[in-house]
Amino acid sequence: MILAAVFYLFAFILLLSGFLVIxxxxxxxxxxxxxxxxxxxxxxxxxxxxxxxxxxxxxxxVGAVAVLFLFVVMMLDIDFAHLRKxxxxxxxxxxxVGVILLTELVIxxxxxxxxxxxxxxxxxxxxxxxxxxxxxxxxxxxYTQYVYAFQLAGLIxxxxxxxxxxxxxxxxxxVRKQSIESxxxxxxxxxxxxxxxxxxxxxx
Amino acid sequence: MFNETILIxxxxxxxxxxxxxxxSGAAVIGSLLVAKQKPDPDKNAAYECGFDAxxxxxxxxxxxxxxxTLLFIIFDLEIAFLFPWAISLKDIGxxxxxxxxxxxxxxTVGFIYEWKKGALDWE
Amino acid sequence: MSIDRxxxxxxxxxxxxxxxxxxxxxxxxxxxxLTYAERKVLGAxxxxxxxxxxxxxxxxxxxxxxxxxFSKETIIPSQANxxxxxLAPVILFALALVAWAxxxxxxxxxxxxxNVGILYLFAISSLGVYGIIMAGWASNxxxxxxxxxxxxxxxxxxxxxxxxxxxxxILCTGSLNLQEIVLAPRPIWMQIWLFPMFIVFLISILxxxxxxxxxxxxxxxxxxxxxxxxxxxxxxxxxxxGEYANMILMSAMATTLFLGGWLPPFGMWFLDFVxxxxxxxxxxxxxLFFFLWARATLPRFRYDQLMRLGWKIFLPLTLLWVxxxxxxxxxxxxxx
Numbered sequence: 001m002i003l004a005a006v007f008y009l010f011a012f013i014l015l016l017s018g019f020l021v022i023x024x025x026x027x028x029x030x031x032x033x034x035x036x037x038x039x040x041x042x043x044x045x046x047x048x049x050x051x052x053x054x055x056x057x058x059x060x061x062v063g064a065v066a067v068l069f070l071f072v073v074m075m076l077d078i079d080f081a082h083l084r085k086x087x088x089x090x091x092x093x094x095x096x097v098g099v100i101l102l103t104e105l106v107i108x109x110x111x112x113x114x115x116x117x118x119x120x121x122x123x124x125x126x127x128x129x130x131x132x133x134x135x136x137x138x139x140x141x142x143y144t145q146y147v148y149a150f151q152l153a154g155l156i157x158x159x160x161x162x163x164x165x166x167x168x169x170x171x172x173x174x175v176r177k178q179s180i181e182s183x184x185x186x187x188x189x190x191x192x193x194x195x196x197x198x199x200x201x202x203x204x
Numbered sequence: 205m206f207n208e209t210i211l212i213x214x215x216x217x218x219x220x221x222x223x224x225x226x227x228s229g230a231a232v233i234g235s236l237l238v239a240k241q242k243p244d245p246d247k248n249a250a251y252e253c254g255f256d257a258x259x260x261x262x263x264x265x266x267x268x269x270x271x272x273t274l275l276f277i278i279f280d281l282e283i284a285f286l287f288p289w290a291i292s293l294k295d296i297g298x299x300x301x302x303x304x305x306x307x308x309x310x311x312t313v314g315f316i317y318e319w320k321k322g323a324l325d326w327e
Numbered sequence: 328m329s330i331d332r333x334x335x336x337x338x339x340x341x342x343x344x345x346x347x348x349x350x351x352x353x354x355x356x357x358x359x360x361l362t363y364a365e366r367k368v369l370g371a372x373x374x375x376x377x378x379x380x381x382x383x384x385x386x387x388x389x390x391x392x393x394x395x396x397f398s399k400e401t402i403i404p405s406q407a408n409x410x411x412x413x414l415a416p417v418i419l420f421a422l423a424l425v426a427w428a429x430x431x432x433x434x435x436x437x438x439x440x441x442n443v444g445i446l447y448l449f450a451i452s453s454l455g456v457y458g459i460i461m462a463g464w465a466s467n468x469x470x471x472x473x474x475x476x477x478x479x480x481x482x483x484x485x486x487x488x489x490x491x492x493x494x495x496x497i498l499c500t501g502s503l504n505l506q507e508i509v510l511a512p513r514p515i516w517m518q519i520w521l522f523p524m525f526i527v528f529l530i531s532i533l534x535x536x537x538x539x540x541x542x543x544x545x546x547x548x549x550x551x552x553x554x555x556x557x558x559x560x561x562x563x564x565x566x567x568x569g570e571y572a573n574m575i576l577m578s579a580m581a582t583t584l585f586l587g588g589w590l591p592p593f594g595m596w597f598l599d600f601v602x603x604x605x606x607x608x609x610x611x612x613x614x615l616f617f618f619l620w621a622r623a624t625l626p627r628f629r630y631d632q633l634m635r636l637g638w639k640i641f642l643p644l645t646l647l648w649v650x651x652x653x654x655x656x657x658x659x660x661x662x663x
Contacts, residue, residue: 003211138292143289150285
């Protein structure tokens with residue numbers, strides 16, 4: 001009873017905030033609603049018993065990806081109302097693309113043949129995994145059975161890292177950086193000189 | 205459909221979240237109601253050194269802040285991959301260990317690249 | 328459903344609510360007296376007395392401060408985005424409270440003993456940035472904006488090394504459940520091996536809480552208080568309370584991960600008669616004292632130095648330590 005109520009609560013807020021993401025006038029509000037949507041999705045994962053996925057969703061999407069979104073959206077000084085003015089002329093084209101995509105999706109889903117193994121897996125979601133928690137169950141297969149997918153994920157992350165640097169890193173000329181090594185290598189003997197100064201004579 | 209034994213542990217968290225938001229929200233609203241509010245255009249102006257702000261605050265800023273967040277996302281994902289690995293290392297043994305080492309090795313290449321490019325330097 | 332079962336459920340629910348309220352009140356009192364302790368410790372280190380006027384030895388000072396802030400006028404800048412402006416402190420403070428749901432304070436005393444407790448803590452602490460970015464943006468003031476930006480980058484940078492240190496610990500304990508992490512056997516060599524990580528963790532939580540010597544986001548001398556500059560009255564109080572609640576939370580996290588939580592120190596079984604919560608409290612206070620001590624003694628870092636420490640020293644070091652820990656445990660067949 002309570003569980004069903006909680007499920008409907010999460011699902012309702014998820015759909016509502018998803019809707020508000022695209023309708024909110026202020027882009028920052030959009031991102032904040034997106035975060036709310038992520039939270040409710042995490043709640044739904046918990047209801048399914050997928051604790052690990054729920055926490056990773058919060059850590060990665062809310063804790064990292066949405067921070068970047070927020071950074072980008074907050075700091076961009078774009079007049080969105082102005083941008084929207086011209087948007088209406090693209091509606092027919094947008095509708096056309098949407099309809100084509102939708103028909104394609106419907107066709108491919110209705111013609112889809114599920115592999116017999118995956119149907120088996122669907123019926124018994126925890127097939128062959130008698131681990132104590134679902135994190136362990138995940139760990140037991142991710143790094144061995146699915147090693148290629150795992151390594152591919154690593155390569156994708158590498159590409160993302162290099163891409164981020166290539167796109168955003170600019171070397172600014174004429175900036176003096178701190179060189180820790182040369183600072184540490186400096187010895188008192190070469191940096192200063194101790195003189196005996198006669199009182200009243202000064203140094204030349 | 206629902207796994208009740210796990211969920212019973214999460215119910216207190218849900219209630220806790222609601223209560224905590226309620227308490228801190230009530231504190232702000234209570235203070236707004238109780239304290240005397242006397243707004244004034246000068247009092248409500250953004251804080252500057254004695255004169256009005258020249259322009260809207262939200263403008264361009266150093267792209268480096270984006271870069272830090274981008275790199276953070278990548279390392280955060282790497283850590284997300286490390287968690288299940290750390291608790292199931294006993295079961296997956298040597299192969300699992302070297303599989304993760306290869307993964308980390310690939311990312312270390314990226315890390316060395318960004319280090320050499322100076323993406324981690326601030327001035 | 329029979330009447331008996333209904334009563335049972337009601338009692339369980341009431342017990343849970345009571346538990347939550349005890350936790351919240353405990354944290355609030357802890358925060359109030361942490362501010363007092365901070366002023367006293369700083370005073371003692373500078374050969375002053377600290378607050379002495381309100382109540383005996385100034386013991387009622389935090390309560391007086393609270394009442395004062397509550398009854399002040401909340402100034403909302405006319406340029407600000409009002410909803411986000413008011414929401415930011417609420418979220419920041421609520422997050423600092425919510426994390427306490429999974430922390431084991433005694434043997435059988437943990438509100439939600441979930442399987443992924445440490446991930447929950449990590450998730451909650453990674454959300455702390457939001458309060459700050461939202462505050463910095465909503466205030467629509469230059470100082471707040473810069474402070475928010477700096478603070479967010481700083482917290483994000485140190486979270487990477489915190490995550491990797493947590494991975495080191497769970498390699499040694501073999502569980503994500505905090506109660507099991509506390510109870511996992513820790514031979515002496517493991518404690519020695521994890522000790523450098525404990526130090527790095529302490530420094531990282533200083534940065535994560537924006538405390539001295541990493542308190543650049545506040546930077547009174549350059550950005551006049553950072554993201555908090557436009558806040559007043561209760562909204563300011565919530566930021567303040569949130570900062571201190573986060574300090575207590577991070578100390579509790581360090582206690583749970585490295586110092587054996589509520590267990591008596593150094594495996595002294597003959598001290599078992601002392602309730603676990605006393606040990607937990609003492610250990611947490613010891614780490615909190617370190618926070619205050621660092622504030623009283625260390626000068627502030629420069630921003631480039633801060634980033635360099637996070638990305639170029641802590642990140643490679645902790646990553647290396649993860650690999651080393653896993654390799655050692657595998658080689659000696661000591662995996663839990």
